[in-house]
Amino acid sequence: MSTAGSGDPLQRLAALLARLPGIGEKTAMRLALALVRADGEYVQALAEAVGAVHQTLKLCRLCCDLTPTEVCTRCQDARRDHTTICVVAQPQDRMAIERAGVYRGLYHILHGVLDPLGGIGPADLRVDALLRRLSARDGDEGAVAEVIVATSPNVEGDATALYLSRLIAPLGIRVSRIASGVAVGGELEYADVTTLHRALEDRRSL
DSSP, X not given: OOOTTOSOHHHHHHHHHTTSTTOOHHHHHHHHHHHHHSOHHHHHHHHHHHHHHHHHOEEOTTTOOEESSSSOHHHHOTTSEEXXXXXXXXXXXXHHHHHHTOOOEEEEEOSSOOBGGGTBOGGGTTHHHHHHHHHOTTSTTOOOOEEEEOOOSXXXXXXXXXXXXXXXXXXXXXXXXXXXXXXXXXXXXXXXXXXXHHHHHTOEEO
């Protein structure tokens, strides 16, 4: 396939779409052709939506989730349990847990997991922001009593959970790990509601 700089607009669009996660060259070309055939108003609305997301979304000052405001709605919600923080790797993991409706605490998004082979270390994650929240015993975040590490149960997720446990334990805060329900080697964002409920309810201390 031609590169994104190709003079052929169809090939250029397909090449750009192929750079998205999970989109191969054939799928990218199918999507590009679908856009060519689509209604002009839809294509314009899609272009505006992509631009708006890129321009307006930023990281929440507290939990590092994506939000159009300085502090996301979950961190501002006084009805949530501010003594518990669920740490996840990506925003889509937080979305999966929210859909399950079994957790009413706060979140913290790492934006990745430890992966030495992939060149991702602690400095590449939002770990410092988490530690600042845990150290602020009487700020906006409140006094945190428990951190639930809800990274996927694979090598990278387990390594991240162990690393966080070693950092947080000296602060006197309980650190737990999601337990049964999520298959070993699986991805949290694809788990169903019942699975996530069991994983959170049966969490174990680290």
